Amino acid sequence: MILSVPAMLLLVALVIGPAILVLFLSFTNASLGLAGIRFIGLANYTRMLTDPGFAQSLRNTALYVAVVVPTSIGWGLLVALLIARSRFAVLYRTAYFLPVAATLVALATAWEAILHPSLGFANTLLQLLGASPVRFLSDPATAIYALAAIGVWQLVGFNMILFLAGLSTIPEELYEAAAIDGADRGLKRFLLVTWPMLAPVTVFVTVMTIIRAFSVFETVAVLTQGGPMKSTSVVLYTFYQEGFRFFRVGYASAISVSFFVFVTFLSLVQMRVSERRARWKASGGQP
Amino acid sequence: MILAQSSSSRIASDAVLMTGAIVMVFPFVWMILASLTPQSEIFNGDLLPTPTLHGAIDNYGTALSAIPLLRFMANGIVVCVAILVLQIAIAIPCGYALAKLSFPGRPILLVAVLLGLLVPVQIPTIPIYIALAKSGLLDSYAALVLPWIVSVFAIFLFRQFFVTFPDEVLDAARLDGFSELSIAWRIMLPAAWPAVASFSIFSIVAHWNDLYWPMVVITNPDMMTPSLGIAYFRQAGEGTGNVGALMAGGVLVTAPLVALFLLMQKHFIRGLVLGRH
Numbered sequence: 341m342i343l344s345v346p347a348m349l350l351l352v353a354l355v356i357g358p359a360i361l362v363l364f365l366s367f368t369n370a371s372l373g374l375a376g377i378r379f380i381g382l383a384n385y386t387r388m389l390t391d392p393g394f395a396q397s398l399r400n401t402a403l404y405v406a407v408v409v410p411t412s413i414g415w416g417l418l419v420a421l422l423i424a425r426s427r428f429a430v431l432y433r434t435a436y437f438l439p440v441a442a443t444l445v446a447l448a449t450a451w452e453a454i455l456h457p458s459l460g461f462a463n464t465l466l467q468l469l470g471a472s473p474v475r476f477l478s479d480p481a482t483a484i485y486a487l488a489a490i491g492v493w494q495l496v497g498f499n500m501i502l503f504l505a506g507l508s509t510i511p512e513e514l515y516e517a518a519a520i521d522g523a524d525r526g527l528k529r530f531l532l533v534t535w536p537m538l539a540p541v542t543v544f545v546t547v548m549t550i551i552r553a554f555s556v557f558e559t560v561a562v563l564t565q566g567g568p569m570k571s572t573s574v575v576l577y578t579f580y581q582e583g584f585r586f587f588r589v590g591y592a593s594a595i596s597v598s599f600f601v602f603v604t605f606l607s608l609v610q611m612r613v614s615e616r617r618a619r620w621k622a623s624g625g626q627p
Numbered sequence: 628m629i630l631a632q633s634s635s636s637r638i639a640s641d642a643v644l645m646t647g648a649i650v651m652v653f654p655f656v657w658m659i660l661a662s663l664t665p666q667s668e669i670f671n672g673d674l675l676p677t678p679t680l681h682g683a684i685d686n687y688g689t690a691l692s693a694i695p696l697l698r699f700m701a702n703g704i705v706v707c708v709a710i711l712v713l714q715i716a717i718a719i720p721c722g723y724a725l726a727k728l729s730f731p732g733r734p735i736l737l738v739a740v741l742l743g744l745l746v747p748v749q750i751p752t753i754p755i756y757i758a759l760a761k762s763g764l765l766d767s768y769a770a771l772v773l774p775w776i777v778s779v780f781a782i783f784l785f786r787q788f789f790v791t792f793p794d795e796v797l798d799a800a801r802l803d804g805f806s807e808l809s810i811a812w813r814i815m816l817p818a819a820w821p822a823v824a825s826f827s828i829f830s831i832v833a834h835w836n837d838l839y840w841p842m843v844v845i846t847n848p849d850m851m852t853p854s855l856g857i858a859y860f861r862q863a864g865e866g867t868g869n870v871g872a873l874m875a876g877g878v879l880v881t882a883p884l885v886a887l888f889l890l891m892q893k894h895f896i897r898g899l900v901l902g903r904h
Contacts, residue, residue, distance in 0.1 A: 342807075343720035343721060343723060343724040343728070343807060343808060343811060344720065344721040344724040344725065344730075344733075344736060346717050346720075346721070347717050347718065347720070347721035347736075347777055347782060348721075348732075348736055348739075350717060350776060350777035351736075351739055351740070351743060351777050351779065352739075354751060354755065354773075354774055354776075354777055355743045355746055355751055355777065355779065356739060356742070356743065357751075357754070358750070358751030358752075358753070358754035358755055359746055359750050359751050361753075361754040362750055362751065362753055362754060365753065365754070372757065372760070415647070418643070419644065419647060422640040422643060422644050423644065426640065426641065426644060428641070428644075431648075432644050432648055434889070434892065435648035435651050435652050436647065436648060436651050437888070437892075437896060438651060438652060438655065438885065438888070439651055439654075440899060441832070441884055441885060441887075441888040441895065441899075442655070442881050442884060442885060443835065443836045443853060443854060443857075443877070443880050443881045443884060444836060444838075444854075445836070445838050445853075445854040445855075445857050445858050446658070446853075446854075446857050446876070446877030446878075446880050446881045447654050447655070447658065447877070447881070449857060449861050449873055449874070449877055450654045450655075450657055450658040450661070450874065450877060451654055452861075453657070453661065453669070453670075453870055453874070454653075454654060454657055456670060459670035459671075459672060460670070461657060461674060461675065464672065464673070464674050465674065468674070493650065493651065493654070496647070496651070497651065498899070498900075501896055501900055502900065505900070551747075555747070555749075557838070557839055558838045558839075558854075561838060561839075561842065561858065562838070562858045562861065576749065576839075579749065580839070580842070580843070583752075583753050583756075584756065584842075584843050589753055589757070592753060593753055596749060596750050596753065597750075599747065599749070599750075600746065600747060600750050603745070603747050604745050607745060
C-alpha cells in the first residue's frame with residue numbers, strides 16, 4: 341500500500357485535482373489573480389457558442405481535421421500495404437517514420453523556408469514548371485492547408501506503423517481461402533480479406549488521428565500565431581491565448597472542458613466499437 | 628503482401644513508395660543543406676541551397692554562440708532526465724502494488740489511473756500554472772519538471788507488465804527477507820526492462836520536443852528547452868532572420884532524436900506507438 345502512496349497523492353495533486361478544478365473554474369469569471377472570483381453559471385459556455393472568434397477557430401480546426409485525417413490515414417494505409425512486400429521495406433519504414441521521430445518545431449521552420457512566399461523551394465519549383473507562385477503560409481486562403489500538409493507529413497508514418505502491425509495479425513489462411521474463392525490478388529482480395537480484417541485498426545487509427553489533428557498546436561504557435569487574419573487560429577491555440585496570454589481563466593477552462601468532453605466521447609466510441617468486435621470474435625463470428 | 632505481384636506492379640509500387648519517401652525525407656535534407664550554406668545564398672533563386680565550408684562554419688558558429696543552443700540542449704537534457712527518473716521512481720512501485728499487492732483503495736486507484744489515461748495533457752495545466760505562478764516557480768526547472776512526474780501511462784504500462792510475473796518468485800524473495808520496496812526495485816524493475824525502455828523513449832521524445840508547456844511557464848531564454856529555444860529565435864529574427872543559423876540549430880536539436888531512432892528503431896517505434904494508445 342505504502343508503495344502506491346506517492347503516486348496516489350501526485351495523481352490527485354497533478355491530474356485529478358486540477359481537472360476537477362478546471363471544471364469548477366469553467367463556471368466562474370476567474371482571471372489569473374483569482375481575486376473577486378464569482379459564479380457565472382454557464383456564461384462561459386454560452387460565450388463560447390456565440391463568440392465569432394471561437395466559431396472561426398472551430399471552423400479552421402474542422403478544416404484542418406478534414407484534410408489531415410483522410411489524407412494521412414489513406415496514405416498511411418497505402419504505404420503499409422505496399423511496404424509489406426517491398427524488398428526495401430526497412431528503408432521505406434525508416435524514411436516514413438522519420439518525421440514522427442523528429443523535433444516538429446525544428447522541422448516546421450524548415451518547412452517554412454521551403455514554403456517561403458517568393459524564393460522557397462516550393463515556389464522556385466512551381467515557377468520552373470510555369471505556374472505562378474503561391475504565398476502558402478502568408479495567404480489567408482492557403483495558410484491552413486499549408487499547415488495541414490505539414491500535419492499530414494508528420495502523421496503518415498505513425499499511421500503506417502499501426503497499419504503494418506494490423507496487417508501482420510491477418511492469418512495467411514484467410515488469403516488462401518480467398519484465393520480459392522477467386523479473390524487471389526489486387527483489389528478483390530483487399531476488399532474481401534484485408535479491409536474487413538483491418539477494421540478494428542482502422543477505427544483506432546481514425547480516432548487517434550482525429551484527436552491528434554484536433555490538438556494541432558506547435559505548427560500554429562511557431563509559424564503563423566493564428567494568422568494571417570485569424571485564418572489559422574485553431575482550438576488549442578485559442579485556449580492557450582485565452583488562458584495564458586489574456587489570463588481569462590474561466591473562459592479558457594470552459595474551452596478545455598469542452599475539448600476534454602469531445603476527446604472522451606471519441607475514445608468511448610472507439611472502445612465500444614472494439615468491444616463489440618471482440619464479442620463478435622469470441623462468439624465465433626455469430627452476430 | 629497485398630498488391631504487388633507481377634514485376635510491373637512491383638515497379639509501380641516502388642515508384643509510389645519512393646516518391647512518398649522523398650517527400651518525407653526532403654525537409655531533413657533541405658534543413659541540412661541550408662545549415663551548411665551562407666545566409667546570403669540560401670534564398671538566391673536556386674532550387675536547392677549549395678553548401679560551402681565557410682557557410683557551415685558561420686551557421687554552426689552562430690547557432691552555438693549568438694543563439695545559446697548548447698544552453699537549450701543542456702536544459703533539455705536536465706529536464707528530460709529529471710522527468711524520466713522521477714516518473715520511473717514513482718510508477719514502478721505503484722505499478723507493482725497495483726499488480727501484485729492487495730490493499731484498501733486499490734480498486735479506486737486503478738479506476739483513477741484509467742480515468743487519468745483519458746485526460747488530455749492540456750486539461751490540468753491552468754490550475755498548475757496558477758499554483759506555480761503563486762509560488763514564484765515560473766521560469767525554473769521545477770516548473771518544467773513537476774507537472775509531469777506522475778505518468779498514468781507509465782503506471783498502467785508497468786502494471787500490465789507485472790500482472791503476469793510469477794508469484795512464486797515473489798514469495799521466494801519474501802522468504803529471503805526482501806522488503807516489498809526492494810522487490811519492486813531489485814526484481815520488478817529489471818524484469819520490466821523492455822517496458823521501461825519503450826516508456827523511456829516515449830517520455831524523452833515527448834518532453835524534448837514539447838513546445839506547449841515550456842511556452843506556458845518559461846519566458847527567460849536561459850531556461851528554454853530545445854523546441855521553445857528554436858521557436859523563440861525564429862521569432863526574434865523574423866524579417867532579418869538568419870535562416871542558416873536557425874537551420875543549424877534545427878539540425879543540432881533534431882540530431883540526438885534521429886540518432887536514437889536509427890540506433891534503436893524497434894524500441895523507438897514501440898515506445899511511441901505504446902505511448903499514444
